[in-house]
Amino acid sequence: MSYEVTEARYRVAAAGDRIPDGRVVAVVDEPGVATVIVRPGHASELLLRDIADQQASMLATGQWLRLEPGTEPGPGQDRVTEACWQIAPAGTLPEGIVCLPVEKRGRHVWLIREGEASEQLIREMSELLTAMVRAGVWVQKWTEALDAQEA
Template identity: 40%
Template sequence: MNEVTEARYELVRGDRLPTGRVCRVQEAPGLAVVQILTGEATERLCDELNEFHRSILIEDRWIQTPITDPDRIEHEAERLGVADAWWELRSDLPANILCVPLEQRARFTWLVRDGEASERLVREMNRYLKRIVGDGLWRQNWPSAN
């Protein structure tokens, strides 16, 4: 059973983030929170990401591994290559589409409409994803062909 029952994206003031950062990912059993500096993403993108993640987690498509170190996400990526995930800004998405999740075995891409997130936010999120997904802190629960 998937221990992560909620993933939440929220906009926050700068005093809630480490100096010089535009986002932070924090987790606890059953919860993952992505705090984003106000102005680096739109509220509507956060709402859309929250909806997509709700369905992804309900379907148990990604599983949070047991947390043995509460600061594990902040450690440098070990580059284990368990899977790849990243955000990519796109200017060719239809006007009413804010983001699109593309998933296949060992790969997950978030296409994000240009203007909904800053390039700096995308860089920071991609650094987090190298650690979280690349090192297997969260594992894809890909259905077997059987």
Template identity: 30%
Template structure:
């Protein structure tokens, strides 16, 4: 497994950008770009509302600032996100659309985290099914193959 970015550096950032669909691969809802210390999800217009984009970015900031999930060094393989999942099953990360009534009033996203698992529940009126499927596929690669590691408390 790659070198883990240590606590001596600033926490890794996860950014979400809403972009024109023409800037993504044909038919894609999202494309991820990764460099050391930053992962950017470029999301095609119509696949996520601006309100959910802001909320999900804030929630991801909490996870990374607390270093509950850390990036292993992409410098060893800068194109690693473009490769298919190896199926190692180290951890599970997914986005799931849920009915508005599942979430508290006014909430558009909620993380459910356990040892080796992080599922983001997203308000179905604010994220497309295609987006959730594509991000979940990235999750199979990123968390499932150990490109990001969970630091779940052991005590």
């Protein structure tokens, strides 16, 4: 069985949030909602707001599906085999762009403008995303999305 994540939230940690010692990010994953909680000083508010806004539109299109562990992808669904965050050096992203998703079949990379996130956050988010895709829980619905665009 699978379910769609309909909302991704990103925010700075507040009192009472639990982030493991030595880490700067934690993900609270519940059916329908994934919340990314970041220690203060490791991401700009603008980045957290922008990435959440961009993911909202990505999730609304239905191109991403979260599978329960052990579930196989259905027809028209491709497993994501590579996912990460990467720092985009100054001047490589257009003016005003804080983060940019770069995606192709089986691969998803978030380019993050230099200075908007700490290197530790970039590293930890990449580790978390890699663990998720290696567990086989995310698929892209490329065929269905392309079919809908052509209709």
